Amino acid sequence: MSLKRIDLLICCGSGCVSAGALKIKERFHEVLKEKGMENEINIIETGCMGPCDYGPVMVIYPEGIFYKTVTPEDVSEIVEEHFIKGRPVARLMLSDDERTFSVQKEVPFYQKQIKVALANCGYIDPESLDEYIATGGYEALGTALTEMTPQDVIDVMKAAGLRGRGGGGFPAHIKWQMVHNIQDNEKYIICNGDEGDPGAFMDRSLLEGDPHRILEGMMIAAYAIGASQGFFYIRAEYPLAITRIRDAIEQARGLGLMGKNIFGTDFNFEVEVRTGAGAFVCGEEMALIHSIEGERGNPTPKPPYPATQGLWGKPTVVNNVETLANIPTIMVKGAEWFNTMGTQTSKGTKVFAITGDIRNTGLVEVPMGITLRELIFDVGGGMVGEGKFKAVQLGGPSGGCLTVEHLDVPVDYESLKERGAMMGSGGLIVMNDEKCMVNVAKFFMEFCVEESCGKCSPCRIGLKQMYEILDRITKGQGKEGDIEELQRLGESVKMLSLCGLGQTAPNPVLSTIRYFRDEYESHIRDHSCSTKVCLDLMNFNIDKSRCIGCSLCARKCPTNCITGSREEKYVIHQLECIKCGNCYDVCPVNAIDKIPGMHPEMKEYRAKLQAQKDLDD
């Protein structure tokens, strides 16, 4: 996009910025200035390129050379060798055992990906409207406004079969058609950028990396449904996303793409940005609407749906960020093209944020129907470290865990749902065999208990009860029948809750019971956590044959429960141990082991206490 000799694209996504991308950028400016080369090299700050684990990353055109984990010290070498002498720096390229990948396209991480929503993310400067337009931006809007009727637009969406990417998977065209059909001169379009799922950063990256695309998608939707006012609802934790969208709106206004008579037609559009204030339930569309109205973000029973009675009681469409991001491309390339990707019922691509114990954590976009195996092992590069693959959690705090036996399941809305998981918004957390599934279930349950808005009692009380049972189990106080009780509670909370939060919150518990029942059983019956995560169900033990008697652990123990001498070696007094793990960390000869199961001394002690209690009762 420039007349300069070289385009240097530096990823300034959140991952790379945290890893120091801005310092690298500064350094490039300094070095280029010293060499008097500022006019030859075009430095572009882009949104997330995807492979965040290797941050800071950069791509250098015309060749498309990909560098990873660049440090400020590497900058001079890149300028000297690559820019001046034309010899790319092999040391900074990604490589595996056999080969080095010099060009971005060759990097295995990108091979099975198809970028639609993310097409510009990592390729253009998100703060530049010119660059967006240069990639064909606002063409779709122009065509829609000047050559198509709103119904034509809806028909294209219907043929494309785009489903909501915010979790529900509801076909976009159905909502649009409903609102389109209602006669009302006040209608609204809302972009849901609340992205409350922990472990997810797709919408953030889209908003930060290609804000004009989301804005264009929103305006096309607005035209189709007959709205002239839109809202972005973005969570306060994403200040950069908020700024970028605000700037994009102003830039668009400057070119006459916002305001009155857009593209010389009688379509008028205004948009406001509202920020969320840290309540997970506000991602639910009715709660979100109440939040924009300035109320407490409580969900209300549906029907009525937003389509008939949404914002201020008016017909409203709520669409997720990624849903909107797909729209401009569908309008330009057509429904048929969109239909070439995906499965029978799930068309197109899906963006995932892959995290956890996986080599290539980051942001990816893959065609629907790809198998979990391809996603985790090919795109994700497989497991990192020693641990073996144990489970993958999809669908946010109310999604489910799948296991090794599901690796060949295609990723589409229906296949995942059948197995007790769900597509959700695209957070995908891979776990190795050091993770305790009961503990993971408890973690999600705690999240849902805290985020329940408390309006309906099944969700408020039922989830709390489930949490308490899980908490007991992880503390070695589980009882026979707890598993059945969890299942019973889970089913009724699912059935009786008012909104999607309660209706799905039991999923992680139910799915882990379904696939890891033995783990629950060993926690309850044998008081043992095989992964040694639940501290009450494991113990630290000094192996005397390996201990050299250095006394380091004894000195570091906060409760002074380790005693001994150089000759006698050291022992841990189990009843006083608080399992802080200091000793384990400091032992110079690794003489301390983590052992699954409650220590026999502790078992005996607890039994005595219980007997005493029974006597007292």
Add this chain to the structure above:
Amino acid sequence: MTPAVQQDNQLYARLKEVIDEKKNLRNPLIEILRIAQDIFGYLPVEVQEFVAKEMGIPASKVYGVVTFYNFFSMKPRGKYTLNICMGTACYVKGAPRLAQNIEDILEAKMGETTEDGRFTISAVRCVGACSLAPVFMIGDETYGRIETKDQVTKILERYQ
């Protein structure tokens, strides 16, 4: 007038400007409270009552909104806010241990402010930098892949 009150008056004057500017937006309460929290650092009852009076709405409504959203705090906060990410990705990558370490070093628990008023520790749900898990933030600065107490101590020393 004591200096403290004077300063307060300035803050209230700023808040009033904001309210006057935003009042005509449709239902701007949450936006106004966010800015009020920026100005005062937190939202004590007096500030809530001021907002209610200026906007001509019942104080109970303001209170209802403040207590609903985690983002709002009714207690004074430390000079810096230290947010520990407790999102899923960070949790599986050792956030509980990190939290423990931070609590130990600062001798304050989650949700509390340190005695010297330097830090308020709180938990957040995912800051969107999961690839760097476990992550914590001080103000707008993100710190990732920090594991040991020594690393944490070094970072905290930068904030005086």
